[in-house]
Amino acid sequence: MIGADTIIQGVLLGGLYALFAAGLSLVFGIMRLVNLAHGDLIVLAAYLLLVVTTALGLGPFVALLVAAPAMFVIGWTLQRVVLNRVLGPDILPPLLVTFGLSVVLQNALLEGFTNDSRRLRAGPLETASVDLGVAMVGVMPLMTFASAVAVILALQWLFYRTELGRAFRATSDDPVTASLMGVKPASIFATATGIAMLVVTIAALFLGTRANFDPTIGPARLIYAFQAVIIGGLGSLWGTLAGGVIIGVAQTVGAAINPEWQILAGHIAFLAVLLIRPRGLFPRAVD
Amino acid sequence: MAQTASQIAGSGSAPEPAPDSAPRILSLTGVCKSFGALKVTDEVSFELPQGQALGIIGPNGAGKSTLFNLITGNIAADAGRIEFLDTDVTRTPPMSRCLMGIGRSFQIPQPFDKLTVFENLLVAATHGRKLSEREVGSDCAAILDRTGLMRVANSPAGSLSLLQRKRLELARALATDPKLLLLDEIAGGLTDAECVELVDTIRAIHRGGTTIVWIEHVLHALTSVVERILVLDFGRVVAVGPPDEVMASKEVREIYLGIEV
Numbered sequence: 206m207i208g209a210d211t212i213i214q215g216v217l218l219g220g221l222y223a224l225f226a227a228g229l230s231l232v233f234g235i236m237r238l239v240n241l242a243h244g245d246l247i248v249l250a251a252y253l254l255l256v257v258t259t260a261l262g263l264g265p266f267v268a269l270l271v272a273a274p275a276m277f278v279i280g281w282t283l284q285r286v287v288l289n290r291v292l293g294p295d296i297l298p299p300l301l302v303t304f305g306l307s308v309v310l311q312n313a314l315l316e317g318f319t320n321d322s323r324r325l326r327a328g329p330l331e332t333a334s335v336d337l338g339v340a341m342v343g344v345m346p347l348m349t350f351a352s353a354v355a356v357i358l359a360l361q362w363l364f365y366r367t368e369l370g371r372a373f374r375a376t377s378d379d380p381v382t383a384s385l386m387g388v389k390p391a392s393i394f395a396t397a398t399g400i401a402m403l404v405v406t407i408a409a410l411f412l413g414t415r416a417n418f419d420p421t422i423g424p425a426r427l428i429y430a431f432q433a434v435i436i437g438g439l440g441s442l443w444g445t446l447a448g449g450v451i452i453g454v455a456q457t458v459g460a461a462i463n464p465e466w467q468i469l470a471g472h473i474a475f476l477a478v479l480l481i482r483p484r485g486l487f488p489r490a491v492d
Numbered sequence: 493m494a495q496t497a498s499q500i501a502g503s504g505s506a507p508e509p510a511p512d513s514a515p516r517i518l519s520l521t522g523v524c525k526s527f528g529a530l531k532v533t534d535e536v537s538f539e540l541p542q543g544q545a546l547g548i549i550g551p552n553g554a555g556k557s558t559l560f561n562l563i564t565g566n567i568a569a570d571a572g573r574i575e576f577l578d579t580d581v582t583r584t585p586p587m588s589r590c591l592m593g594i595g596r597s598f599q600i601p602q603p604f605d606k607l608t609v610f611e612n613l614l615v616a617a618t619h620g621r622k623l624s625e626r627e628v629g630s631d632c633a634a635i636l637d638r639t640g641l642m643r644v645a646n647s648p649a650g651s652l653s654l655l656q657r658k659r660l661e662l663a664r665a666l667a668t669d670p671k672l673l674l675l676d677e678i679a680g681g682l683t684d685a686e687c688v689e690l691v692d693t694i695r696a697i698h699r700g701g702t703t704i705v706w707i708e709h710v711l712h713a714l715t716s717v718v719e720r721i722l723v724l725d726f727g728r729v730v731a732v733g734p735p736d737e738v739m740a741s742k743e744v745r746e747i748y749l750g751i752e753v
Contacts, residue, residue: 368618368625371607375615378604385564386668387590387619 210340211461212454217342219433219453220350221415223446224408225426226433227356228401234440235377235397236292241303244427245310246402250276250409251418252314255323265325265410273406280402284395292394307423314420325413349411353449356404357442363400373397432475438485447486451478514541516578517672517703523562523572525555525727532558534727536572540672545704547714547735550724551747556707557599559724560674563705564596565589576672590620595670599677599707601657605650609641609660612649613667620668632667639663639693655686659693666697673697675706679713687713715739723747 229243240246253275257268287306291298333344364370372393376383380390412418412426432452437444452471459470478486518540525533532555540546548556561567563574565586574582581589603612613635617628636642639659644652649660658678665673675694679687691713698704698717708714714721715735723730723738725747731738738744 368614371611371615372619374607375604375612378606379602382598382602382604383615383619385566385586385590385596386616386664387587387622388615389587 207458207461208340211457213337213340213342214346215454215457216450217346217350217453218457219446219450220346220353221408221411221449222429222433222452223353223449224349224356224404224411225430226437226445226449227353227360227442228404228408229427229430230434230437230440230442230445231360231401231404232398233434235373236394237296237377238288238292238299239296239303240288241300241427242306242310242423243303243405243430244425245307245314245423246276246280247405247409247412247426248314248418248420248423249279249310250402250406251325251413252318252323252420254325254406254409254413255318258325265327265414269406269410272409273403276402276406277399280405281395281399284398285391288398289391289394307427311420311423318420320419320421322417322419323413324417325410327414331414345411345414349415352407352411353446356407357446360400360404360442369396429471432471435485436475436478438488441485441487444485444487448478451475514543516540517542517576518563518705519575520563521573521575523559523574524570525558525562525567526570532727533562533569536724536727536729538722538729538732540703540705543701543703544720545698545706545718547718547721548705548707548724549709549711549714549721550730554724555727556724557676558727560596560676560705560707563589563674564594590668591622593669593671594674595620595665595668595672596674597658597661597665597676597678599680601654601661603649603652603657603660603664605648607649608646609649609652609663610636610645612660612664616664616667617669628667631669635663635666638696639666640689655682655690658682658690662690662693662697666702671703673702673704675704675708677707677709679708679710682710691716711739 225247229240232238232240250272253272254265254268257263257271258265261268261271263271287302288299291302327345330344334341335344335347364373372383372388375386376388376390376393384390429452433445433448436448436451437446451474455474456467456471460467516539521537523533523536524531536559548559550556558567562569565581565584569582572582573580576589576592576594579592581592604615607615610632613632614625614628617623617632618625621628636645639662641656641659641663644656649657652660662675662678678694679690682690687710694704695717704718706714706718718735720733721735721738722732723744730747731741731744
């Protein structure tokens, strides 16, 4: 009943959760901002992809090339105009503002798109599968997981190998001193949120092609993302992937035992990890 | 006899005298700053010729670090005028002043702990000079060499010893290619041997032509480098002049050293 097939499905599902979580983790890591609207921004990106695919008649992967830059601009502007103003020693204002943003986004999407379930169509890819020997695996889930790995590799490269990454880390370390060196925290933060929205758009692509979505599913995606980040240990991107995989596997195993247990099993796995390793599996040891 | 605050024109004498005719790089005129009822900077005026090293001394709470904050722009002056390179910078934000060429080291070293030593310099150099990493790479390596940090270039800054952190503080300020270098108690907390090492480095930087303003409690470190000393007490300039004259002055000895003469 719980065979290699179930585990593999769970691991691949974990890739999707890691994609949800990577943007959240990026923003938290650089500016200690907990973005409660993160899930709703994923849903917003999914609708944006939907609009681009239907309006321009493009496939979802090509639509990504249009939607991702648009989401970057949205993220950049959001940070510059709204979130930068509420960042400070007190963590409550950003929580309230992003919570409000979450409500606004959900209702705006509801107004614009009704609460009908929608889906991104990926054509024959949706049903394509490959035989891995131990199990038949869908091409889309494989692509999801591969994208998660690619996104994490790209973010690692950005963080540790580029000028922008060094500015990210310096600002995260000490924004006041960084600004004395000529770094502009406000624009660094805006760029970071913009990049997080690029990741969000990739996550939205795989969310929307995998299952139906409607304006209300954002908060649940936020919770999966949070769980993945916390299981992995704050600030560790590979830990976030591991966290996503743990939740994914728990969910598919739970569902294999009893279909009603899918979500519950994910939460139980999260609590179990917290009990054993309160700081997550891979807390950043060096810093 | 030391000059009084009203006679503010510099008369450099010590190591490498900067001529009075040298263009002034920094000039403060009647600068005031109060925190509530407390006047921490009271009508401070002085001029600094290009290439000179000026030491600032004074008891704790005399307003030395505040004076630096006013010069870097971290604190806005209530009154008075600050000119850098003949431009009024009294209302210029700190970042722009950094780009204009005011570099600073902090009393308590504040390196980016998670970045390596070299990365610390790269960040300061690229952003402080608006250049790409490729353009500043060799400069940063040269600064690491000058400040004796080459061996720890790839260690995270958080793992450094105090002397190394002070050196990094200095190196990072240098990486912004400052025309004016502000040093805030950089020798504090070091052993005598470490202090001598650091002073040698600072003297070499000064010989290289960098104008320096240096706040320091370790007097022998200060007097071996600077051409002039300015004494602050309760936010006022008490005396300014060559180190031997200033330190010989009765007023300064009473105020600063607490010695009954």
